[in-house]
Amino acid sequence: xxxxxxxxxxxxxxxxxxxxxxxxxSTPKDRAPFSCESSLPSGTLCERRTDPFxxxxxxxxxxxxxxxxxxxxxxxxxxxxGGPMDIGVVLNGEARxxxxxxxxxxxxxxxxxxxxxxxxxxxxxxxTAPLELKTDxxxxxxxxxxxxxxxxxxxxxxxxxxxxxxxxxxxxPKHNPTTPVEKILLFSTGILLLISGTLAIIHRNVTxxxxxxxxxxxxxxxxxxxxxxxxxxxxxxxGNSPSPSVNILWWLTLVIGIVPTLLLGRIYxxxxxxxxxxQEALHKxxxxxxxxxxxxxxxxxxxxxxxxxxLTALCLWQGSSLPAEGMEPFVPLxxxxxxxxxxxxxxxxxxxxxxxxxxxxxHLCPVGAMTGLLSRFSLFRIKPQKGCSxxxxxxxxxxxxxxxxxxxxxxxxxxxEVVVDPxxxxxxGKCLTxxxxxxxxxSRTGIVVQAHIPKETGRRQRDAAERIFIAFLxxxxxxxxxxxxxxxxxxxxxTTAQDPAxxxxxxxxxxxxxTLAAAGLSPHEARYWRETP
Amino acid sequence: xxTVTCDLCPRHCRLKEGExxxxxxxxxxxxxxxxxVYGKACAAHVDPIEKKPVFHVLPGSSSFxxxxxxxxxxxxxxxxxxxxxxxxxxxxxxDLPPASVVENARRYDCRSIAxxxxxxxxxxxxxxxxxxxxKDQGLLNILVTxxxxxxxxLKALCPFITAANVDxxxxxxxxxxxxxxxxxxxxxxxxxxxxxxxxxxxxxxxxVPTWNDTDKDILALIRWIKEHCxxxxxxxxxxxWPTHELQNLPPTPEETLTHAWELARAEGLSFVYxxxxxxxxxxxxxxxxxxxxxxxxxxxxxxxxxxxxxxCDACGSRIPGIWK
Numbered sequence: 001x002x003x004x005x006x007x008x009x010x011x012x013x014x015x016x017x018x019x020x021x022x023x024x025x026s027t028p029k030d031r032a033p034f035s036c037e038s039s040l041p042s043g044t045l046c047e048r049r050t051d052p053f054x055x056x057x058x059x060x061x062x063x064x065x066x067x068x069x070x071x072x073x074x075x076x077x078x079x080x081x082g083g084p085m086d087i088g089v090v091l092n093g094e095a096r097x098x099x100x101x102x103x104x105x106x107x108x109x110x111x112x113x114x115x116x117x118x119x120x121x122x123x124x125x126x127x128t129a130p131l132e133l134k135t136d137x138x139x140x141x142x143x144x145x146x147x148x149x150x151x152x153x154x155x156x157x158x159x160x161x162x163x164x165x166x167x168x169x170x171x172x173p174k175h176n177p178t179t180p181v182e183k184i185l186l187f188s189t190g191i192l193l194l195i196s197g198t199l200a201i202i203h204r205n206v207t208x209x210x211x212x213x214x215x216x217x218x219x220x221x222x223x224x225x226x227x228x229x230x231x232x233x234x235x236x237x238x239g240n241s242p243s244p245s246v247n248i249l250w251w252l253t254l255v256i257g258i259v260p261t262l263l264l265g266r267i268y269x270x271x272x273x274x275x276x277x278x279q280e281a282l283h284k285x286x287x288x289x290x291x292x293x294x295x296x297x298x299x300x301x302x303x304x305x306x307x308x309x310x311l312t313a314l315c316l317w318q319g320s321s322l323p324a325e326g327m328e329p330f331v332p333l334x335x336x337x338x339x340x341x342x343x344x345x346x347x348x349x350x351x352x353x354x355x356x357x358x359x360x361x362x363h364l365c366p367v368g369a370m371t372g373l374l375s376r377f378s379l380f381r382i383k384p385q386k387g388c389s390x391x392x393x394x395x396x397x398x399x400x401x402x403x404x405x406x407x408x409x410x411x412x413x414x415x416x417e418v419v420v421d422p423x424x425x426x427x428x429g430k431c432l433t434x435x436x437x438x439x440x441x442x443s444r445t446g447i448v449v450q451a452h453i454p455k456e457t458g459r460r461q462r463d464a465a466e467r468i469f470i471a472f473l474x475x476x477x478x479x480x481x482x483x484x485x486x487x488x489x490x491x492x493x494x495t496t497a498q499d500p501a502x503x504x505x506x507x508x509x510x511x512x513x514x515t516l517a518a519a520g521l522s523p524h525e526a527r528y529w530r531e532t533p
Numbered sequence: 534x535x536t537v538t539c540d541l542c543p544r545h546c547r548l549k550e551g552e553x554x555x556x557x558x559x560x561x562x563x564x565x566x567x568x569x570v571y572g573k574a575c576a577a578h579v580d581p582i583e584k585k586p587v588f589h590v591l592p593g594s595s596s597f598x599x600x601x602x603x604x605x606x607x608x609x610x611x612x613x614x615x616x617x618x619x620x621x622x623x624x625x626x627x628d629l630p631p632a633s634v635v636e637n638a639r640r641y642d643c644r645s646i647a648x649x650x651x652x653x654x655x656x657x658x659x660x661x662x663x664x665x666x667x668k669d670q671g672l673l674n675i676l677v678t679x680x681x682x683x684x685x686x687l688k689a690l691c692p693f694i695t696a697a698n699v700d701x702x703x704x705x706x707x708x709x710x711x712x713x714x715x716x717x718x719x720x721x722x723x724x725x726x727x728x729x730x731x732x733x734x735x736x737x738x739x740x741v742p743t744w745n746d747t748d749k750d751i752l753a754l755i756r757w758i759k760e761h762c763x764x765x766x767x768x769x770x771x772x773x774w775p776t777h778e779l780q781n782l783p784p785t786p787e788e789t790l791t792h793a794w795e796l797a798r799a800e801g802l803s804f805v806y807x808x809x810x811x812x813x814x815x816x817x818x819x820x821x822x823x824x825x826x827x828x829x830x831x832x833x834x835x836x837x838x839x840x841x842x843x844x845c846d847a848c849g850s851r852i853p854g855i856w857k
Contacts, residue, residue: 047576048615048625050776056625059579508551512560516569519622523562524571527658528540528686531564532547 006305007373013309017316018237052164066098067091069161071153078153080105080146083238083320089154095127095162100154114140114336118147122154127162131155145247183248189219190256197271198264201442204432213277221274224249225334228257228268230366231321234312238319257367258374264442265375269361269368270426275330276361279353280428286354292469297401300473301362301424304369311366311484327483328367329360341486345479352472355465357399361426364476372423382420382431383446387439392418392451394431394440400424403431418451535564541657542605542682543719556655557620558603570601571659572631575616575624576650579641583833585649585677586769586808587735588818589854590696592828593835596675597638599629600650601659606679606713608702609778610741617651631663635670645695649677657686664693673855676732680723681715687723691730695855698735698769699724703745704753712744721757728762733854735767737808740785740793742773751793755800765803765821765853770794772809790815804853822850 047057056068070088071077077084090099100122102115118140125131131154133139139147193215200209220227226249235241244251257268269276292300311324325331326342329349352359361368384394395403395418402424420431432440516523539546539554546554548561558570582596602624604617611617616624629637638646646667653660653676664674673695680699701720702712709715727734738754740746758766770793772785790807794815797805807815811832818828825847829836839846843856 047578050612050615054615057578508549509562510551512551512553512562515622519626521569521573521621521626522571523560523567523569524658526539526541526559526566526568527661527689528683529537529566530540532536532538 003376007376010309010312010370010373013312013316014233014237017313018239021237021316021319022239053160055161055165064092067093067161067165069157070103071157072103074157074160076153076156078146078149080149083235085146085149087150087153087157089122089157089161091158091161093166095158095166097122097125097129097154097158099123100150115146115150119150125158127158127166131158145250148247186224186248187252190252193219193272194256194260194267197267198260200271201264201267201427201429201432204429204438204441206429206433209271209429212271213280216272217274217277220253220272221277221330221334226250226253227273227275227328227330227334228253228367228371229328229331230308230311230324230370231328231331233370234315234321234324237312237316238321257371261371261374262377262379264380265378265422265425265427266368266371267427269365269371270428273330273361273367274334275328276358276426278333279350279358279360282350282354283357292356292401292466294401296466296470297362300469301400303363303473303477304365305372307364307480308366308369308373314484323484324366327480328365339483339486341479341482345476345483348472348476348479352476356469356472358426359472359476362400362424363473364480375422375425378422380442380444381422381446382425382427382440383443384418384449385439385441385443386447387437388447388449389437390418390449390451391436393434393436394418395451397430397434398425399428399430400426402426418449535561537561537564537566539566540683541686542654543716544605553620554605556603556605558601558655568656568658570603570621570626570656571662572629572633573601573621573626574599574629574634575602575621575626576600576613577627577629577634577637579643580647580649581833582645582647582675583830583835585647585675585698586737586771586806586833587647587675587677587696587698588769588806588828588830589735589767589804589852589856590673590675590733591644591855591857592838594644595642596645596647597634597641597643598647598649599634599663600648600653601656602626602651603655604651605655605681606652606715608679608713610712610739610773611777612774613650614777631659631666634663635667635672638667638672639670643672645673645675647675647677649675652678652681654678654682657682657690661690661693664690668693678723679713679715680720680727681713682719682723684722684726687726688730691727691732694727694732696733696735697727698737699727700737700739701754701758702739704750704757708745708750712741721761725761728766734762735769736762737769737771738793739771739773740789741779742782742785742789744782746785746789746793748796751796752800755797755802759800759802764801767804767806767854768797768802769806769808770797770815772807774809787813818852820845820848820850820852823848827852 049055049057053069054073057065058068059065068088068090070086072086078087079085085105086103088101088103089097092098100119102119121137122131125136130136131151133144133148133151137151193212196208196215197212199205200212232250232254241250256272260267311327314323315321326339327345329346332342332346349360402421403418534550536547536549539548539559541559544555548554548566550561550564553560559566559568577597577599579595580598582591582594585596600616602616602619602621607618634646646663648656648660648664660676667674674693676694676697678697678699679702699720701724703709704717706717709717724734724736736758755768758768770790772790773782774784775782787810790810790813794805794807803821804818805815807813816830816832817826819825820827822845825839825845827840827845828838840852840856843854844851
């Protein structure tokens with residue numbers, strides 16, 4: 001039961017928090033009107049019409065009348081990376097697209113910037129343009145999800161405008177952006193990499209592991225830029241998960257990240273995550289033989305669990321995955337999006353990984369924390385088998401100290417049982433290959449062995465490696481605070497509601513004046529009234 | 534804390550400081566009554582004058598049509614509830630002071646300015662100043678209203694108004710109360726005042742299935758018009774279309790519309806129209822003298838005209854209205 005407690009707590013947080021948030025979001029809110037005077041030449045005459053669907057007809061002083069239709073007007077809900085968004089399409093009288101704009105979104109500013117050029121492609125597209133990715137619209141590099149959602153919404157708006165306002169029937173065939181063959185190919189590539197990674201561990205094959213890692217880096221990193229991300233988990237909590245028919249990669253990473261973890265442990269983290277692979281490769285090139293004392297190291301490993309819980313709660317409270325975006329350095333690295341501070345954090349993590357084996361994976365990655373929670377239930381683990389000589393070399397070799405024996409109550413140097421902590425083990429295979437008796441393997445059963453590990457006693461001097469390690473960790477946390485902090489928005493339920501206390505102090509007249517000033521309305525003295533005692 | 538009473542419309546809202554009237558666009562600010570929408574049009578469009586509908590004023594001409602947010606009635610079937618039932622800060626507004634309205638009307642080649650969509654009564658000061666300016670510059674002013682206004686402000690406005698289309702929604706106080714949260718009498722008085730002050734008045738009646746489409750309802754309306762306004766008053770029966778809070782009802786059947794049209798003609802009204810139904814014979818203007826089609830219309834479109842300076846070119850009957 002104790003081993004399941006963190007996972008149960010996390011599941012509760014995700015479901016209850018998510019449900020509360022979804023309930024809150026489902027209460028209708030008035031939205032700001034699509035203001036056309038701000039974006040059209042002055043003197044433009046705008047009329048909001050409702051027939052056959054809500055839209056705005058705008059007649060500028062010169063030129064043709066244009067029509068503004070938003071996705072929300074048509075009850076469409078295009079979904080961006082950060083959550084639902086609303087887009088507006090400006091069409092002329094022959095259903096030619098004059099402009100496409102993002103009206104409401106939950107995307108990061110840099111992501112939105114990458115969208116500008118993408119949206120520009122729609123301008124001037126005629127009433128019969130296919131408006132399809134790969135046909136006449138190019139997707140945003142590594143942001144296929146939002147590109148598809150926006151393209152589909154623009155096409156639906158254009159088609160409904162054409163059909164219902166202009167009366168021209170739609171003759172275009174329905175188009176599926178990812179063909180079933182592509183889906184099968186994507187999925188089987190992922191599964192193939194997973195199988196080869198598993199075989200590498202079973203057969204203690206270091207070369208095969210590195211080949212798999214190279215493949216994982218290429219496939220999950222450079223080619224598809226789809227990595228298991230805490231953002232996905234938060235979107236599940238928020239009820240935003242995309243349909244598999246729309247975004248197969250989203251589900252592929254989720255399945256590949258979670259299912260094998262329940263079977264073998266953190267094989268995704270150790271062999272498939274492209275950022276982990278990059279870190280390990282960098283560390284291998286430099287090979288600093290540092291060893292941080294277990295008390296510091298094991299404590300630092302818990303940071304990621306705190307981050308996981310904290311970020312999840314924060315995101316659910318905000319109703320957006322925005323705070324969590326950018327704190328995963330693989331997102332800026334492989335998708336090319338992110339704030340400057342997120343990029344700085346990514347660079348810092350890469351530098352840290354040169355000196356400390358998978359610094360981010362071991363101490364900060366919230367996805368790692370989550371797979372850690374799950375791997376406590378893994379069926380197979382690395383366990384010592386018959387023939388062990390209790391040499392303790394495996395314990396010393398473990399780069400993430402997952403084999404550091406349990407706490408010693410009296411702090412003395414005494415033999416302790418050798419157990420792999422599945423929450424930290426990345427299945428890198430170092431212990432498997434270093435074992436002189438080759439008696440460690442992935443198994444459901446094992447024997448109890450004890451090894452002599454020197455325990456620290458009393459206060460000790462921190463060495464240089466440990467000091468730098470702590471500095472890295474603190475620096476990283478500071479930067480992370482910046483990344484997350486820069487994304488926190490005032491939650492809507494705090495900003496829209498009037499504070500009752502201040503309302504009581506605030507005279508009605510003052511409030512009215514503020515409302516009018518905010519709306520740009522200047523009162524004009526009226527006729528036909530009298531003062532009433 | 535000074536309270537003011539607005540005397541513009543029959544509601545006479547009493548407003549404490551910071552409060553707005555029932556129309557949402559007139560408010561007590563620092564003990565004075567202010568219009569919040571003066572020069573702030575939430576809709577401005579070039580429409581055919583037939584859309585108002587006004588059929589006896591410069592047929593085929595364009596009318597520069599403006600509206601602001603707000604309304605002093607709250608009709609269940611409001612077609613423009615997105616602007617009429619909203620405060621001005623929630624509608625997309627453009628700055629369009631009276632001089633700009635006139636300037637735009639000229640630029641878009643409009644012979645008239647129509648105060649429409651919501652109800653010009655609630656943007657009274659804007660209407661008054663604009664219509665005065667427009668009249669000075671030779672433009673006509675068209676009021677499209679439900680007529681729910683006090684006599685004194687109406688009388689001050691009438692000199693500038695060329696023509697009005699008044700929506701006479703029904704012939705009972707009960708209907709007005711249930712449909713619009715208003716009353717009937719002020720509307721009837723407003724129609725008579727306009728007539729008396731030389732405004733060309735056309736009356737619209739929206740036929741709503743189960744609400745006001747019985748012979749009794751229709752006849753009461755026809756007879757009141759005939760008796761008090763004269764049989765040469767144009768009457769538009771308009772087809773209801775499910776909207777706003779009356780989405781449960783079907784659109785007015787064509788037969789009902791035709792029946793009302795025929796009933797009014799049989800009762801002796803000379804200019805009866807059937808609106809919101811393009812192609813209906815009631816789109817046309819018939820000569821009361823010889824029965825010939827004087828203006829052939831399809832919807833808002835003029836197909837042909839046999840009018841010569843306001844008289845039938847066949848029998849010479851004079852047709853009331855403004856024709857040039």
